Ligand SMILES: Nc1ncnc2c1ncn2[C@@H]1O[C@H](COP(=O)(O)OP(=O)(O)O)[C@@H](O)[C@H]1O
């Protein structure tokens with residue numbers, strides 16, 4: 001662990017490992033959420049994808065951060081399927097593009113990475129905030145991270161702010177009527193249910209925070 | 219959960235292995251990535267027609283691979299869109315040098331995965347086009363939803379376009395035909411029960427003895443509305459009226475333009491059915507509803523069409539686009555002209571659909 005306030009390759013690997021753990025643990029819960037307003041597969045899709053990512057981890061240890069994230073994006077695109085595969089896959093590929101060649105990321109660079117990830121998701125799925133999708137967790141997270149950054153907060157407090165905002169974003173999907181994705185077919189019946197993709201998105205951010213900040217006195 | 223499976227994890231693969239063994243004269247199955255393809259592929263000089271989607275809808279799509287229909291089909295996990303590498307590898311394996319047409323059902327996941335496959339195939343130098351099927355009239359607007367789902371019309375579009383490709387239509391002409399066929403299809407479905415995704419192990423939703431879901435898709439998901447169960451005639455009336463009374467439907471979709479190698483937005487309109495129109499009528503079982511019940515529905519659909527001055531030229535009755543073991547049915551009317559009707563009648567030889575050969 002460096003004293004400098006950065007995110008290194010080891011922490012990216014830890015993030016992916018913790019994300020795989022979290023999605024495995026949440027598999028059935030995410031699938032139940034998807035059963036209510038979708039087709040009961042989101043937990044399986046995400047778990048399948050991140051177990052694939054987990055299996056790649058040993059081959060990633062010598063790579064720079066951009067290459068690691070690119071491998072993750074490709075693995076997700078090739079294994080998740082459904083809507084979540086291309087969305088998260090494109091998100092990780094865009095994140096890879098802005099971290100290419102990097103061994104460690106400054107807090108600003110982490111902000112750019114998160115922003116690029118959101119841009120990739122939006123570019124692929126063309127959802128705007130309020131459509132009851134993962135964008136509703138990711139957008140406030142990116143904004144909160146940015147706000148914390150500009151007020152001089154360090155990496156961990158900024159990531160904590162992102163996680164808090166994502167989780168609030170997840171709760172905010174409950175009263176929304178879906179206008180994108182499978183849940184949109186339910187019309188008003190989608191109201192009152194938490195969006196599965198927003199939920200998995202918050203889990204990913206939480207895993208990032210844990211990977212970077214456990215053991216650090218934020 | 220009671221199912222004839224060994225394990226949820228191996229279900230899709232073992233089912234495909236069985237299909238390959240059952241029909242070695244018609245299809246082969248490739249794994250890693252998974253796709254079903256014509257035993258005689260590539261057919262040189264013919265446009266390759268490729269579709270795909272989640273598993274659990276059998277015989278669609280894998281069962282429609284063969285002479286006069288699809289060149290390849292890419293099955294995902296149960297109810298989960300396939301991944302781009304599947305379509306990309308399938309396209310490379312079956313194209314006969316005359317380009318590839320993707321037939322895509324309008325679901326967020328299918329659309330995005332096929333979009334990525336299109337980009338990959340194009341980068342590889344393949345001539346590629348894609349057409350969206352979105353025929354489910356249960357979805358009223360395209361502004362506040364993902365747009366109409368691709369359901370029953372998919373089967374009819376695959377048959378008509380497969381025949382055209384077999385006849386030697388080039389990519390541009392086939393694409394135009396596919397779009398025209400897709401725009402002329404309308405469907406509406408309902409469920410008496412939910413179904414159980416093997417990996418989940420319990421039904422996707424619960425439906426009481428006296429209830430039904432109306433306006434469902436094909437993924438065991440709840441529909442637009444839950445209603446008290448009604449006699450078959452009332453259900454047939456409700457579904458057929460939704461189709462016959464459906465006004466013009468306009469949507470903006472993103473299509474790959476092979477000439478500029480870029481995505482462009484186009485606006486397409488489905489004109490309503492009108493007195494004097496000729497149609498193919500398709501009564502589909504969601505998997506658990508027996509043929510005899512489908513005929514009860516057809517009897518009434520035939521009356522409704524006659525009453526509206528719609529001429530049913532051909533029929534297709536049976537389980538062709540299913541949701542595992544769900545009980546329920548969907549009705550599809552697809553307006554045809556002489557060209558489409560001739561293509562409908564053309565020989566087809568696939569595991570799931572066969573006539574004239
Ligand atoms: N166009 C979109 N943009 C952003 N997110 C989307 C879009 N469509 C769907 N989603 C997200 O994907 C999640 C569903 O993922 P998943 O169940 O894996 O795919 P599918 O809907 O194909 O079954 C939804 O909960 C939603 O958050």
Ligand SMILES: [Mg+2]
Pocket residue numbers: 034038039040041042082182
């Ligand atoms: Mg789903």
